[in-house]
Amino acid sequence: MTRFEGGLPYERERIVHEARFMAQSAEAMLEVGKRLIILKENEPHGDFMKIVEGNLGLSYRTAARIMQISIKYLSATLQSKLPVLATLSKTKLFELMTEDNEDLAALAEGGTIACQSGS
Secondary structure, eight states: OHHHHTTOOOOHHHHHHHHHTOOSSHHHHHHHHHHHHHHHHHSOHHHHHHIIIIISOOOHHHHHHHHHHHHHHTSTTTGGGHHHHTTSOHHHHHHGGGSOHHHHHHHHTTOOOOOOOOO
C-alpha cells in the first residue's frame, strides 16, 4: 500500500474506478497493475477475483501478468528508466518481462538486447 498508494487511505470503489478507466497505454497498464496490487493486498481472495473478473472484465491470469509487469518495471533498478520504457507498447512490455533488469536499463539508454545463440 505504502509503495503504490502514496499515503492515501484504501477505498475499494475508488481503486476499482481508477483501474477501470485507465487508458490503454503501457504507462496506464503499469498504473492499473499498481491498483490491482492494492486491491489484492486489501481484499479477501474471493472478493479480489470477483472484482477482477466482474468489475474490471479481466481474467485472473491477465490481472496477475499486469501485476507482475508493474512490480518488475516499477522496481528500484528500472524506476529511473520508466519514462523511456513506458513509451513501449503493452505487447513489448509483456515480451520483455523475461529480460534481466540490467538489460532493460541498457535498452532504455539506447542499447539493444541481442539474442544469444547456443552455437
